[in-house]
Amino acid sequence: MWDYSEKVKEHFFDPRNAGAVDDANAVGDVGSLSCGDALRLTLKVDPDTETILDAGFQTFGCGSAIASSSALTEIIKGMHIDDALKVSNQDIADYLDGLPPEKMHCSVMGREALQAAVANYRGEEWSDDHEEGALICKCFAIDAVMIEETIRANNLRTVEEVTNYTKAGGGCSSCHEGIEEILTAVLAERGESFDPNAVAAEIKKPTSGLTNLQRMRRIEELLEEIRPNLQRDHGDVELIEVDGKYVYVKMTGACAGCQMAATTLGGIQQHLAEGLGEFIQVLPHEELARRAAGA
Amino acid sequence: MTSGIYLDNNATTMVDAAVVEAMLPYFTEQFGNPSSMHQFGDKVGRALKKARKQVQSLLGAEHDSEIIFTSCGTESDSTAILSALKAQPERREIITTVVEHPAVLTLCEQLEKDGYTVHYLKVDNKGRLDMQAYQRLLSDKVAVVSVMWANNESGTLFPVEEMAEMARSAGVMFHTDAVQAVGKLPINLKDTSIDMLSLSGHKLHAPKGIGVLYLRRGVRFRPLLRGGHQERGRRAGTENAASIVALGKACEMAHEAMDFEKTFVKSMRDRLEQGILERVPHCFVTGDPGNRLPNTCNIAFEYIEGEAILLLLNKMGIAASSGSACTSGSLEPSHVMRAMDIPYTAAHGSVRFSFSRYNTMEEVERVIEAVPPIVEQLRKLSPYWADGGPVEEPEKAFAPTYA
Ligand SMILES: Cc1ncc(COP(=O)(O)O)c(C=O)c1O
Numbered sequence: 001m002w003d004y005s006e007k008v009k010e011h012f013f014d015p016r017n018a019g020a021v022d023d024a025n026a027v028g029d030v031g032s033l034s035c036g037d038a039l040r041l042t043l044k045v046d047p048d049t050e051t052i053l054d055a056g057f058q059t060f061g062c063g064s065a066i067a068s069s070s071a072l073t074e075i076i077k078g079m080h081i082d083d084a085l086k087v088s089n090q091d092i093a094d095y096l097d098g099l100p101p102e103k104m105h106c107s108v109m110g111r112e113a114l115q116a117a118v119a120n121y122r123g124e125e126w127s128d129d130h131e132e133g134a135l136i137c138k139c140f141a142i143d144a145v146m147i148e149e150t151i152r153a154n155n156l157r158t159v160e161e162v163t164n165y166t167k168a169g170g171g172c173s174s175c176h177e178g179i180e181e182i183l184t185a186v187l188a189e190r191g192e193s194f195d196p197n198a199v200a201a202e203i204k205k206p207t208s209g210l211t212n213l214q215r216m217r218r219i220e221e222l223l224e225e226i227r228p229n230l231q232r233d234h235g236d237v238e239l240i241e242v243d244g245k246y247v248y249v250k251m252t253g254a255c256a257g258c259q260m261a262a263t264t265l266g267g268i269q270q271h272l273a274e275g276l277g278e279f280i281q282v283l284p285h286e287e288l289a290r291r292a293a294g295a
Numbered sequence: 296m297t298s299g300i301y302l303d304n305n306a307t308t309m310v311d312a313a314v315v316e317a318m319l320p321y322f323t324e325q326f327g328n329p330s331s332m333h334q335f336g337d338k339v340g341r342a343l344k345k346a347r348k349q350v351q352s353l354l355g356a357e358h359d360s361e362i363i364f365t366s367c368g369t370e371s372d373s374t375a376i377l378s379a380l381k382a383q384p385e386r387r388e389i390i391t392t393v394v395e396h397p398a399v400l401t402l403c404e405q406l407e408k409d410g411y412t413v414h415y416l417k418v419d420n421k422g423r424l425d426m427q428a429y430q431r432l433l434s435d436k437v438a439v440v441s442v443m444w445a446n447n448e449s450g451t452l453f454p455v456e457e458m459a460e461m462a463r464s465a466g467v468m469f470h471t472d473a474v475q476a477v478g479k480l481p482i483n484l485k486d487t488s489i490d491m492l493s494l495s496g497h498k499l500h501a502p503k504g505i506g507v508l509y510l511r512r513g514v515r516f517r518p519l520l521r522g523g524h525q526e527r528g529r530r531a532g533t534e535n536a537a538s539i540v541a542l543g544k545a546c547e548m549a550h551e552a553m554d555f556e557k558t559f560v561k562s563m564r565d566r567l568e569q570g571i572l573e574r575v576p577h578c579f580v581t582g583d584p585g586n587r588l589p590n591t592c593n594i595a596f597e598y599i600e601g602e603a604i605l606l607l608l609n610k611m612g613i614a615a616s617s618g619s620a621c622t623s624g625s626l627e628p629s630h631v632m633r634a635m636d637i638p639y640t641a642a643h644g645s646v647r648f649s650f651s652r653y654n655t656m657e658e659v660e661r662v663i664e665a666v667p668p669i670v671e672q673l674r675k676l677s678p679y680w681a682d683g684g685p686v687e688e689p690e691k692a693f694a695p696t697y698a
Contacts, residue, residue, distance in 0.1 A: 012606060018676050029678070031695035037600070038695045040678040058678035060640070062602035062619065066676060116696060128696055 004063065005097035011067035016074050021056040028116030030109055030128070037061030037106065039069055041113035043076075045121050050081050057113075064096075064103040071095045072110040081118050087111065101141035105132055136178045139171025144182060151186045159183070160200040215276070216242055222275040223249075226268060237268065240285040247272060250285040299612040300658045304498075305447050305475060305591060305649035306616055310541070311500040317544040318502070321537035329534055330525070339536050346543025350507055353546040354492065355483030363508045363526045364539050368474040368495030369398040371508040372441070374519040374530070375470040375491040376402060379439035380411070381517035383468075386438035390467075392416040392424060392453070393634045395443055398493075399472055400630070403441075416442075420636050421583040422451040429458065433465035440469045444476035444492075448618055448631040448647055449582030450591025452476070459488040468514065474498055478549035479556055479588050490514045496538065500651070501545035505538035552652050560650050561589035563659050567648060568592045570663035575670050577685060581637060581645055590651065593618070595637060596644040596670050598679040598689065604646055607669045613662055618645040640679060640689065 004012075024042035031038035037060060044054040055077050057069035071092050076084040089107040093099045099107060112128060119126035133145030150156065150165050159179050163169040169179050184194040210218060223239055230236055234254040241248040249268065251261055261284070269282035301309070321342065327335030329343055344359075351359045365371045376389065376399070391403055393415045403413045414432045416424050424442075433440075440462045444455050455471045462469040470491040476482065477492075478499035484492065491514065496505035510516055510529070522531030549556075568580060577597040596604065601617025608615055618629030619642075632642035648662070674680040679689045686692040 012603070013610070015676065029693060029695040038678060038693070040693060040695070058676055060598065060643075060677050060679060061600050063606045065600070066603060112696075126696065 002063070002100050002103070004067075004100070007095075007097040008064055008067045008099065011070040011096065012063040015057075015066055015070040017054075017056050017070065017077070018058070019056050020058060021054045024054075024056070026117040026121035028113040028118070028120055028126070030112045030116050037065045037109060039065065039109055039113045041069070041072070041110075041117045043117050043121065045081060052076050052079050052081060052084055061106065061109075062103075064099055065106040065109065067096055068092050068099070068106040068110045069113075072114065076114065081121070084114060085118055087114065101138050102135055104141045108132075136182070137166075137168035137171065137175045140167040142166050142168035144178075147179065147182050148186055151183060152189075157183070157187065157192075157195070158198050158200045164200070210276075218276060219247060219272060222272050223268070225275075226271055230264070235264075241288055243288075245278070245280045247280050247282045248285045248288040249282060299614060300654075300662060301614050302648040302650060302654065302658075302662065303614045303616050304651040305450075305647065307497045307503065308500045308651055309653060310497075310502050311545060311548060313548065314501055314541045314544045318537040318541035321540050325536070329536060330523070342540050343534060343536060346539045346546075349543035349547045349550075353477065353482070353550045354494075354509055355485055356509055357485040358512055360527065361484075361509055361512055363510055363530050364534060364542075365506040365508050365530055366504055366535070367506040368396075368472070368493050368498075369506075370519070371493030371495070371506045372396075372398040372470075372472055373402055374508050375493060375510075376406075376439055376441055377519055378515075378517045379468045379470070379491075380406070382515040383438045386436055388412045388414065388434075388437045390414045390416065390429070390432050390437055390440040390442075392418065392442055394418055394422065394446055394448075394631045395441070396447055396472060396474070398474075399441055399443070418634050422446060422449050422581075422631070422635050423583055423586075424453060426454075426457075426461075430461060433462060433467055435466060437465075437467045440467055442469075442471055444471050444473040445479070445588045445591075446582065446631060447475050448629060448645075449593045449635075450475070450587035450649075451582040452480075452586050452588065455489065456487045459490070463488040475588060475591075478546070479590055481553055484509060484511075496542040496545065499545050499549050501542040502538050505535055505542050507542070555652055556589055560652055560654075563654055563656060564590055564592050564648070564650050566656065567659045567662060568594070570659070571666050574663070574667045578644075578670070579641070581632065581635060591647065591649045593645055593647045595632075595641040596646065597641045598677045598685055599644045599670060599673040601644050601646055603673050604644065604669060607672070608646075608665065611665050611669075613665060616647045616649075618647070619643045 021042040021044050024044050026043040026045055028041045039061065040058045042056045043052050046053050055073040057073055059066050059069045075087055075091065075095055089104065089111045092107040092110050093104060116126040133143040135141065135143050136147055147162060147166055147168055151162065154165055156162055156165060159169055159176050162179050169176055180194060180196065187194050219242060220239060223237060227236065236252045238250040238252060240250050265282050265284065269280065272282060273280050321339065325339055327339045329336050329340040347359045347362045350362045356362065365374060389403060389406065389411060391399055391413060407413050416429055418424060440458065442453050442455055442458055445452050459469040468490045469488060471489055472493045474493055474495045475498060477494040490511045492509040494507045497503040516529060518529050520531045525531055525534055571594060572578065575596065578594050581593045581595050601619030605615060605617050618632045629642065629645065632645055678693045679685055
């Protein structure tokens with residue numbers, strides 16, 4: 001059974017504005033192929049003020065399609081048509097205290113019916129530009145078409161990147177297999193194959209807004225701040241290299257070879273990250289040599 | 296039972312009180328591991344043996360060692376199909392039908408990705424198969440045929456006994472998903488050529504999470520789960536003793552009630568169907584009414600949508616199910632209704648009523664009273680409906696722009 005809000009149930013069991021408006025001067029007929037639902041919205045618009053005097057719906061669809069239609073008519077009655085056009089599908093869903101992710105398309109259908117009806121009133125032709133695919137990520141209601149298009153437009157290669165761009169896969173992660181399949185298919189279009197071990201390309205963003213030199217100085221300052229703590233334990237730290245988000249340091253004195261070295265590095269990392277306002281990783285300088293050797 | 300009217304027995308059934316009583320001791324006093332050498336294990340071992348015999352008897356199997364207990368119908372289906380592929384690596388084809396349960400279809404789709412060829416037999420508008428098309432596909436490249444005995448949505452029966460004969464003549468293994476058939480139809484496996492059969496406990500008044508794979512003696516087999524020697528090494532994992540005992544008891548009771556199923560359960564179903572068809576215009580029975588399970592009726596109510604019907608029925612305490620897209624969570628309308636080429640304005644309004652021997656005629660009468668006003672109420676909201684009837688040429692009068 002769907003987890004419908006009380007508001008959805010109320011609008012389903014007792015729909016407002018059901019049926020066609022008698023002397024309507026705007027009609028919008030839309031449907032969603034993916035689930036077969038369809039909706040006719042009829043409006044009576046005052047030609048002088050362009051406000052919506054009355055609205056009625058007829059819906060062939062499930063509980064949430066009927067509830068979304070009912071909610072839409074309640075929201076737009078009394079609105080100027082320009083303001084009504086600003087009503088988003090999220091507004092409809094919010095009015096109903098939310099819809100299950102699988103049912104968000106019901107609210108999309110409502111908004112489209114409104115656009116179609118206004119186009120009809122203005123004597124224009126309305127055509128739908130959005131295509132709906134199979135629902136992949138149920139946590140964030142992201143469908144296959146959206147994922148495919150985003151992969152194509154941004155040359156994405158990994159599940160992590162898809163999550164960064166679309167949010168899909170960022171929740172419970174059970175759709176990762178589905179996302180991998182889409183990646184495999186889209187990458188194949190451009191003659192590439194999907195590599196599950198590829199690392200996500202770093203999203204370039206000027207994180208702390210500092211120049212390289214300022215950032216380097218800031219790192220030194222931050223290290224100075226914690227140096228007294230280390231010296232109290234008869235140890236010390238020396239900055240060796242900064243490479244993007246990697247900060248290489250050399251632990252000296254009692255800190256070198258100390259069993260707590262890893263914990264200490266963690267503490268330094270946290271202090272630097274907080275002070276810089278960006279994510280950085282503090283690594284022992286041996287790591288630098290290893291990486292340079294290409295291991 | 297509760298005050299509601301439960302007509303969704305193809306989804307799952309109530310565990311019979313006698314079945315619960317039979318299984319309870321196996322949680323407490325009889326908690327032993329049947330493999331153990333001591334008295335605690337021994338008693339459980341004997342109980343499992345009895346249950347195996349009870350299942351054997353309901354299925355009409357020749358040997359009790361042909362019964363393998365699994366965790367569910369889905370596991371039995373997967374085990375059967377994957378075993379056939381593993382045992383015959385040179386055979387890379389599978390024959391099945393477009394209307395199987397996802398337990399078979401989703402697995403087959405995955406196997407296609409893995410490089411196997413799957414032939415999906417189509418159905419006509421009454422849900423029937425084309426036997427000649429089937430015959431033409433049988434060859435020594437086919438590892439297994441997997442065809443359901445009874446369809447879970449429409450109740451339509453497939454001629455699996457005949458199809459198993461044809462497979463045997465062609466030297467091809469035959470598996471049937473009989474999850475909906477077992478307990479509702481007399482079955483006598485020793486007189487058939489069926490090599491493997493799946494059943495699921497929760498469809499015949501046993502608990503959820505227990506199933507059986509029938510494996511004819513001598514049929515080549517490769518286990519899905521390897522490990523301990525349980526089920527003669529064919530399905531490792533310590534036995535779900537309480538549920539196995541329960542399934543045995545449920546099979547015994549189903550066997551005894553078989554005639555009741557054919558007569559009384561069928562008469563309740565027929566009464567409901569007749570009552571609704573008489574009172575509600577523009578609705579029809581889907582599938583093959585003359586050749587279906589005695590407990591199932593699937594009615595398509597035109598111009599309205601199934602989930603909306605279910606919500607209103609539920610408000611009146613009546614439980615049924617629907618082939619509408621919106622009840623599945625997948626947004627896909629029922630693949631069974633689509634396969635039968637039912638127009639979508641009807642397929643979306645298909646409602647399945649499925650009975651058990653615990654329903655009563657009095658409940659049937661109450662449902663017959665409840666359905667017509669619900670349909671009428673929803674049709675008033677439908678753009679395909681006006682002034683007490685469908686709009687003229689509905690497909691033209693209302694032709695929405697599709698997303
Ligand atoms: C025809 C059919 N096969 C398989 C299954 C799956 O059985 P289980 O739920 O025990 O895995 C079902 C249950 O819905 C079914 O109807």
